[in-house]
Amino acid sequence: MPQDILTDLNNLDLNKPTVDIEAIRTVIPHRYEMEQLNGIIKFDPENKIIIGYKDISNSEFWVRGHIPGRPLMPGVIMLEAAAQLCTYYYKKITQDDRFLGFGGIDKVKFRGKVIPGDKLILIAKNKELRSRRAVFDTQGVVDGKLVFEGVIIGMVV
Known part of the structure; x- marks a missing residue:
């Protein structure tokens, strides 16, 4: 049974x-090809939430080869998009370059x-934030439906 979406998206202009991207x-x-965020809709450090998005186009690098004739976004790319959102949160909060x-x-x-x-609406909720490690609950949502969920652990490299 899928968990609930981490935050109410109904009150946001998605x-x-x-x-913006810049x-x-x-x-x-x-x-x-590895740029996987198009924008951030909400950055709320007080509630430890960040919400971003990726507009999926026909020109994505994986479209031609990931199920020709029926392109599906690879799960690993969904996770990469969520990880980039988590990185944005980490860097803005810690000011760490x-x-x-x-990390996992x-x-x-x-x-x-x-x-x-x-x-693809991406949601990350920070669970742990240290100088060399960050842990986030993440989710992806399309048309109000949960398409993935998972915990992302970031480590300073």
Whole structure:
């Protein structure tokens, strides 16, 4: 049984980012095919929540080869998008310029598909924040439905 979505998305304008791609690029180093965030909708350190999104287009690097004729966003790319959101949170809170990389993932479940034309809403709730480690509950939502969930552990590299 899937868990509830970590935050109420009904009170947010999912098409109006508070942080645009250019501002994200000042914090997140990923570029080209590995840039997996298009915007941040809500950054709420007081409640330890950040919400972002990725617009899935037909020009994604995986579309041509990940199930030709029926492209499905790979789960590992969904997790990468969530990890980039977590990194943004970590770097803005800690003001740490070091690279935060994957330290691990846990309790990951994929519950739906993500295809070109979808807006993947990414939610991260911070559970632990230290100088060299951060732990987040993460979720992906498309059209109000949970498509993945998991715990992402970030480690300073």
